[in-house]
Amino acid sequence: MANSSASTTPEREAQAQGETGTKRQRRGRDKPLYQRLPSILASLKLTIVLFALSIFLIFAGTLAQVDQGIWSVMSQYFRTGIAWVELGIFFPDSLGISGTFPYPGGYLLGGVILVNLISAHAVRFKTNRKRFGVLLIHAGLIVMVISEFVTGLFATEGRMTINEGESASYTEDIRSVELAVIDRSPEDHNEVVVVPGKKLRRAGMIRHEYLPFDIQVRQFMKNSSIHRLSKLQGNHPNPATAGNGKSFIAQERREVSGTNPNQQVNAASAYVTLKEKGSGESLGTYLTSQWFSFNDMSQTVTVNGKTYELSLRFQRTYKDYTMHLIDFRHDKYLGTDKPKNFASHLRLIDPDENVNRKVKIYMNHPLRYEGQTFYQASFKPDNSATILQVVRNPGWMMPYISCAMVSGGLLYHFGSSLIQFLKRKKR
Secondary structure, three states: OHHHHHHHHHHHHHHHHHHHHHHHHHHHHHOOHHHHHHHHHOOHHHHHHHHHHHHHHHHHHHHHOOOOOHHHHHHHHHOOOEEEEEHHHHOOHHHOOOOEEEEEOHHHHHHHHHHHHHHHHHHOOOOOOOOHHHHHHHHHHHHHHHHHHHHHHHOEEEEEEEEOOOEEEEEEEEEEEEEEEEEOOOOOOOEEEEEEHHHHHOOOEEOOOOOOOEEEEEEEEOOEEEEEHHHOOOOOOOOOOEHHHHOEEEEEOOOOOOOOOOOOOOOOEEEEEEEOOOOOOEEEEEEEEHHHHHOOOOEEEEEOOEEEEEEEEEEEEEEEEEEEEEEEEEEEOOOOOOEEEEEEEEEEEEHHHOEEEEEEEEOOEOEEEOOEEEEEEEEOOOOOEEEEEEEEOOOOOHHHHHHHHHHHHHHHHHHHHHHHHHHHHHO
């Protein structure tokens, strides 16, 4: 009887443990949500779900770059809370499938991943010497996620084109455009009113007290090509009734990807009808295009005896300082067309800060001034001008700090494991 009783004890213990585990799960489910929330946020299952959702978002964003530029994809899929994924990217264009569906965007997924990492440290991870390496690795990942938020929300980027012997005091954002209405009648300055590209894309009526006329956007093309009507064969309807558009016609083109260094930037165009304020009488339909700006082709409109210049151009940001290009050098390796060095010799003038000094910007040697970094990015084909990339990123050090933390955590973790292994082997 004793042996029989002993043989059944493990079964009873297992059954008791099963009942205890079931009761523990029931008690966990019976707790209010606010008590269970930390465990839910720190759950490994949530981590796996977030990674799966992120993989699909990256997949969709990659497919979308077939028809859209990289910056448009970044804005639509990654640097947003809710991404509207187009159904057509998953099917051949010949099927003509259209429509969109909402999906967690990069900001939303990144924010939840950040909360998940912090919650896991607070709930599941124990702080001790042995776990220091793992904790440092995860802390580095947290810094990396935060750096993307800082870059996406606060970083600015533009380029400054300066002809040799001339000066520039503004940067241009090659990802955005603006319609500028310029009054050049004052002798000592120009009066400029600009319409942001976001308003142009909405294709509607634009009214503002500073504008000398109302603007009705008929069509906006994010990228386009320009053709002279006299050289085109066949009948091509022309919406323009005034200005350069009477001799040229714009045709919409697919956005450039932004990842191929041989590709040019987008060249936007827009057909706009100008109307007199109050009466609404049409002043004509104009073709405004960046192609005209690229080729120094201005066009004007006269309202109440006053002439204004109309220009579609890259969005400008004016600075408190001026960069004057003294000399630009473009050296090549002997006997080849391979670039050896680009160098811009400039004079930086900032009256507010009492700065007037010579600076040199060349490959891998940028200039840092007032929180901005100036890189030697490009130049005009005839070497007559330099193109500087001007970047302001408050979180530019965070990726370096993150990599250092992750590297240090890996070294500590694997180094400790190796030392323990060697000690056990010695014993």
